[in-house]
Amino acid sequence: METKKVQVAIIGAGFGGLTAAALLAQKGLQVAVVEQNKYPGGCASSYKRKGYWFETGATTLVGLDPDMPLRYLLDQTDIQLPALRLETPMQVRLTDGTVITRFPGLEDWIREAERVFGPEGQQAFWETCYAISRKVWRTSLRQLSFPFSNLSDVWEAVMSVRWEQIGLVPLAFSTMRDLLSRHKLLDNERFVQFVDQQLLITAQNYHPEVNVLFGATALCYTLYGNYYLPGGLRQLAERVVQYLEEKQGQMLYGRVVQKVVPLPQGGYEVTTDKGLIEAEFVFFNVPINNVHSLYQEENIKRKLKPILLPAEEVNGAVTWGIVFDRTLTTPQVLHHQLHVPGGVPFIGSDSIFVSLSHPEDELRAPKGKCVASVSTHVHHPHTTWITQKKDLEKWVVRFLAEQGFFKEEDVHFVQAATPGAWIEWTGREWGQVGGYPQYQRIKPWQMKDARLDGKKAYLCGDTVYPGQGIPGVCLSGIIAAKKLLRDHF
Known part of the structure; x- marks a missing residue:
């Protein structure tokens, strides 16, 4: 059986793993991405049927505004996207036929929300949500050590802290239900139904469970740049792959990973259906449930078990x-x-x-x-x-x-x-799709850090903090790559 030796093996060509691959290759590391399909992108890709290209999962491209993770990745790599900005990000149609236009401007959207749902509480609610979302995105690239798993993470966070970041902490303890109640909107049944279906797109759950920190940001994604990629979202992944290969990285398509075993002398053995891969570092860009099945070390399995969602x-x-x-x-x-x-x-x-x-x-x-x-x-x-x-x-x-x-x-x-x-x-x-749903009982520091085993195995993707959506998984890849580089180089 063939044995291939690489410096970094990344399991899964979803966008979180591709982000990490590009940033590590940029720093000169030898990277190989192992993917079971023939296309990159995972849940943010496209597939061909009858001569037409369909989106696999994600269909909207968000994250190109300043202070957002995708903007950071493109700026770091100088990758260019043929993106078309949408004048109107989305329309929502209620069961009674009412059409709601999610205008990209805050004031225009507030007027639309007041037209459909009544004026009470709308302006204050949406101004609050938008202010929170802006702070969250400004914080996202300044606090790349969170969640913490060692004192170095804590020290880096303290050195990077800004006053507005401290103000975000309490929002992890309250839910969107609390925010709706505060603005006297909880009894507006029509509006709550609208909010719940909007939250489901990005947070995968409803207002009683989603915390304000994530929920307010999720509700405001139409107030940022929303883009369309001609040819489908596969163009995003394919341009990152092109960059990776220009940096001597490899894409190993059509290989199903069966297990990952830490080696006594250090490094990891990745068993696939087409041979073995030995790597100094390994990245899991698959859901934590799959990681639990693949990673063959009982101590790590025990540590993962409490955070797995059924x-x-x-x-x-x-x-x-x-x-x-x-x-x-x-x-x-x-x-x-x-x-x-x-x-x-x-x-x-x-x-x-x-x-x-x-x-x-x-x-x-x-x-x-x-x-x-x-x-x-x-x-x-x-x-x-x-x-x-x-x-x-x-x-x-x-x-x-x-x-x-x-x-x-x-x-x-x-x-x-x-x-x-x-x-x-x-x-x-x-x-499962869309990452782990938000649950109020799970606080941000209880979510899995990018370090899997405290050695040379790392995690990214939509079931680790922070995940979900293209901006979220991109950020997870940025965090994982940064932690590897800080830990070992």
Whole structure:
């Protein structure tokens, strides 16, 4: 069996791992990314069917504003993206047909929220959320030692602290329920339902569980630059891969990692279905549940066990890819959250998210055609096994036709994918997506630090702190890379 020797082995080509790979390669380390699929990007990639490109999971690109992690990565590497800024980030349609436009300007959005939900409390609530989100992003790249796992982390945090960062600490102890109550919005049932479905996109949970620190930031992502990448989000991962390979890094596609064993002499042996890899350092860019299965050291398994979330506390997804004729009635706004009266059949979720290809993007679909990537959450994916794919395909076409996205006869292709497809595509246990949901009982310092074993194994991705969304996983890769470099170089 072939044995390949590298300095750094990164397991998984999701965007957190690619971020770490690029930053380590930039510093001269020899990096190899091990990926079971033939495309990079993980849950922020694209796949091809029938000649069209569909988004795998994430569909919106956020994080290019100042003080945000993706901006930092691009500035450090000089990677260029062909990104198109969206004039309108999203529209939301309630069950009664009311259309809400998530305007990118704070004042415009407040007026829209007051129009739909009434004026009481809206301005103060959204001004508070936006102020918190700005502080969070300014802090994110200044406190790269958090969560702490040694005294050096604490010292670095103290040396980098600013007064506004101290003011953020109490927000980890209160929930969005508390914030809604403070602004007399908790009894505004229509607004609370809107907030919950918006939180589900980014925080994977609802207002009683999501802490203010994360929830306020999550609710404000449409108030920052939202971008579209011609050709799909795969372009983001592929440009980072190109940079990595220019720095002599390697992409090892089509290799399924079976186990990782620490070696007595130091370093790690990574067993794949196509041979062995020996590495001085190893990065796990997979969910913590998968890390627990892969890493063969009982002491570390015991330490990980208390922070693992069970299947009933994570989310899976059902996704649909649809191709239809673009007409004059096709929505101009590309991203939509649609509340579903009575819930999605067989699943029970309350909304679906619809992302349309740009009308000028002929890399994803020929002119005159539109690609829609549609998704919804599946709670408890381990027990909510979806087998009614054809019924769901018929339902989504009928529902979107009723919403005016197209006529049923204009649809050329539709295909549904269940959590089982996510298991096959990503290898993520139970087909979980979107990272770990926010739970109030889990405080930030209880989340897993980037150091896995205190030696030369590290973690990044959407189930470690901080994760979720492209900006979050990018930040997790930045933190992990910085800690490795500080620990050993």
